[in-house]
Amino acid sequence: MLTLSGSLRIFLALEPCDMRKSFDSLHALVVSQLGDDPRGGAVFAFTNRxxxxxxxxxxxxxxTWIYAKRLEKGTFCWxxxxxxxxxxxxxxxxxxxxxxxxxxxxxxxxxPWYERE
Incomplete structure (x- = not known):
């Protein structure tokens, strides 16, 4: 389980990526595009276009964990x-x-996001 503690390092990939990518492809993106070690204990966040x-x-x-969230309506502020x-x-x-x-x-x-009642 991911715990968002104060000591956890979190990095956002600023460029959008193909969300069909999974474990190995996202691991490769962290190494090649972000220049970091995916096994260093940090969380790396990616979004689509x-x-x-x-x-x-x-x-x-x-x-390795992959957590995903898809919005029904609206967008993330990236x-x-x-x-x-x-x-x-x-x-x-x-x-x-x-x-x-x-x-x-x-x-x-x-x-203003969509929420189900």
Whole structure:
């Protein structure tokens, strides 16, 4: 289980990627495009071009996890590639929680997403 503790390192891949990618392909993206070690204990977040899907890649010491969230309506508020360096942006665990909960990190406001009643 992924625990968003204060010591957890989180990196967002700023460029969108093909969301058909799974364990090995996302692992290769971390190495080749982000220049990092996927087995270093950090979480790596990826999104698609339309910003409706997010995948998290995480090595817990015994194996690799992939977490995914697809929005029924609306988009994730994702930083632009010019906002970070080396194609990635470091986030605090609290910022990742806000991002996945629909909070615009620049304006600190809820985005209008669809919620089922």
């Amino acid at each position: 339309t910003r409706t899907l997010i995948k998290l890649l995480y090595w817990d010491g015994t194996g 930083p632009k590639p010019s906002d970070g360096s080396n194609g990635k942006l470091k986030l605090a665990p609290e910022a990742l929680a806000m991002l996945t909960d629909g909070i615009d990190l620049k304006g600190a406001r809820m985005r």
